[in-house]
Amino acid sequence: MIAAALRRCLLILWVLPGTLVGLTFGLLALATGGGCRRRSIILEFWGGAVTWMLKHCTPLPGGVSGMTLGHVVIGRSPEALDFCREHELVHVRQYERWGPFFIPVYLLLSVIIYFRGGHAYFDNPFEREAYEEAP
Secondary structure (H helix, E strand, O other), rough: OOHHHHHEEEEEHHHHHHHHHHHHHHHHOOOOOOOEEEOEEEEEEEOOOOHHHHHOOOOOOOOEEEEEEEEEEOOOEEEEEEHHHHHHHHHHHHHHHHHHHHHHHHHHHHHHHHHOOOOOOOOOOOHHHHHHOOO
């Protein structure tokens, strides 16, 4: 029992750099009229400026429904989070494996894939895994 609690604390610390980035966007959502809810260890934020960011500041035409940053998932709306939750939970597990290396490795792979003629998002191994596990 103590070992499980210790493992959970270490996991939270391992993912903390990504979570802090996510909390920054979460606070932005709240400050601009968005909302928040907790799902187990994960905080979900939506709305406000985050909705605009997810629509206009991603490499996909029309944007994305949600994005995972550590133990934080940001989304356009509560309904968008419901729609993409299983996909984003795969990314949460990836963060738990990769910890502070997730963001730089994800971005590096996207750049390499792009310059090799692939799609920086759909051909990224992290996204492929997420779509395979939660289409």
